[in-house]
Amino acid sequence: MLLSELLKDWPCTILQGSIRLNINGITESSKRVKEKYVFVAKKGVLADGTSFIEEAICNGAKTLVIDRTNIDLTHIPSNITVVLVPDSSLFISYGSAKLSGDPAEVLQIIGVTGTNGKTTVSHFIGQLLNKLGHKTAVIGTTGLYIDGKLMETIQDSMTTMPAEQFHPILRRCINQQVTHIVLEASSIGLSTNRLAHCPLTVGVFLNIGMDHYAEHGGRQPYIEAKKLLTSLADQLVINEDDEICRAIGGGMSETPIYFSSQHINGRQQQAPLFPNQGQHNEMNARAAICAVMALGYSLRAIRPHLSDLRLPTGRLEKYEEAGVEVYVDYAHTPDALQAVLQALSDRSRRLITVFGCGGERDREKRPQMGAVAAHYSSHVILTSDNPRKEDPSQIIIDILTGMAGFSTPIDILVDRHLAIQYAISQAQPGEIVLIAGKGHEQIQQIGNQTTHFCDMEEVKKSFISRNT
Template structure:
């Protein structure tokens, strides 16, 4: 593509160089720059892209795009074109879509947002669409799935991937005859314009709980970020039981499709759709049904396919040995942890909960999660999640502050490996263990180091250790 073609529909000022040059790619990462790439020097939360201009040029960038006019042009070679635009995050979205020939405009796309349940609902929608004969891709936290099969993993397990990777994935999906895309739309992804040039046929609002407040600067900004899904979608599906979502629906010019524990799109639906998987997964199934109805399918056409619904990896993922049931789940917010514990505590079995909270994230949710765990569990084992640069023991102290007044026994193992092993070796036949917080994740971040860590792998190793001790 010619640079002039990329820029012709976008407001810009050429500060230096020519736009009559061929470009071979566009990126906001200097490390991904190749020969004749456009480097968008975006200002991020942690670092500023302008500090990587020299590296980008060294790697082959022949065009720089910036949204600040205080750059020193004397340090940039004259053969490098420099373009000034109003908003770099919007431009990387626009440019990535255009460079891939706007694949989103040729696909039917469903975007799912919410504090909890995005991955499960996305996979449920994908499974129903496959059952109905559509070749479908699901893109989100756990990777890229085409017709239920994992075909690509997502770098750093990003819920909503950057636009420069997203649009090429859409193009590759089209080349494989995919017609329907289901994607997770995170608040971070929406607020950073990763989906700004991705028109949606359907947008789904699941719930608004406590998560990412610190990253957005407060609860209202978090809600405002979620609401950025609205102008992207032709039709909206909204959880009427969630007060914040219901208010969002009431403010729409066009009525959405509502789902709740009582009905789907105004039709009574009293029967449990997914027995034994908890109320929250019944609601997830209802959200998926609502999305299919937004696509024009009747409840009668959808119902015969509900038997095909399966939870994705790391969502109430079960392993059983020696009469002990172990569940690994991604629950990392108070609402999500409560939903999972409510589902598991419906049995009369003794319930052991192993969990921690992530570092550098919403501290106010830690005591709430502690209280939830103490209320529903027979025994709680506190440990590390991804402490990042925070002191793990301080995170645990924050969790413990919410457990005051409960008689539930609590033990602490800062090392997650030790916590899981202890839970497995101490559990008796007939008991249930929930290991919450990381789910599908394959890494643990301690300080600035990322190490391989998989909860389910640790569970199986712990049973081997338990058996060897006998």
């Protein structure tokens, strides 16, 4: 595409150079720049793209896009085109869509947002659509799936990937005859405009709880980020049991489709549609059903396929050996941990819970998660999650402040490998072990190091050690 073609419908000022250039791609990462690429020097949370302009030019960038006027351009060669735009994050979203041929315009796309349950609901919707005869892709935390088959993992396990990666994936999906896309829409993805040029057929609001407050600067900015989904979607599906979601729905000019623990789209439905998987997964199933109904299907057409629904990897993922049931789950918020523990503790058996909290994330949720674990568990083993650059011991101290006053036995093993091994060694036949927080993740971040770590692999290795 000619740069002039890309810029013709976008407000901009050409600061130097020519727009009669052929361009081959667009990126905000200097490391991903290739010959004749547009490099968008976006200001990020940890780094400013303008610091990487020289590297981008060395790698082949012929066009630079900036959104600030206080940048020194004197060191930029005269044959490099420099474009000033009002908002670089919006521009990279627009440019990525344009260079991919606006693939979102020809797809049926369902976007799912919520503090908890996005991955499960996305996969449920994908499974139902596949059963109803549609070739469907699911894009989110656990990767890209087409008709239930994992095609590729997502770099850095991003819930909502950057626009420069997202739109080419949509184009590849179209080339493989995919007609429906289900995607996880995170608060970060929405607030940074990653989905700004992805019109949605349906937007789903699951719940709004405590998570990512630190990254957004507080609770209300987090809620406002979630609400951005309303401007992208033609039709909304909303959890009426969630007070904040209900308020969002009440402000819409067109009435959303509502679901709750008592009804689906206005029709009473108290009997479980996805039994024996906990109330949170019952609500996840109801959300998925309503999303498919928003596409024109009746509950009667959907119901025969509900028995085929399967939880995705790392969501109440079960392993059983020697009479011990072990569950690996991604629960990493107070609400999610409570939902999973409620589902497991209903079985009236001894329950051992292993969990920690992520570093450099919301500290306020740590004591809450400690209290939830102590309330529902027979025994709690505190350990590391992804401490990142925080002191793992300090994170555990924060969790412990919420556990005061409970008589639940607590052990502390900072090393997650040892904590899982200890939990398995302590469990007796008929008991349950929950390993919470990381779910599907295959890495652990400690300090500046990222190493391979999979909870389910550790569980299986622990049984081998137990049996020797």
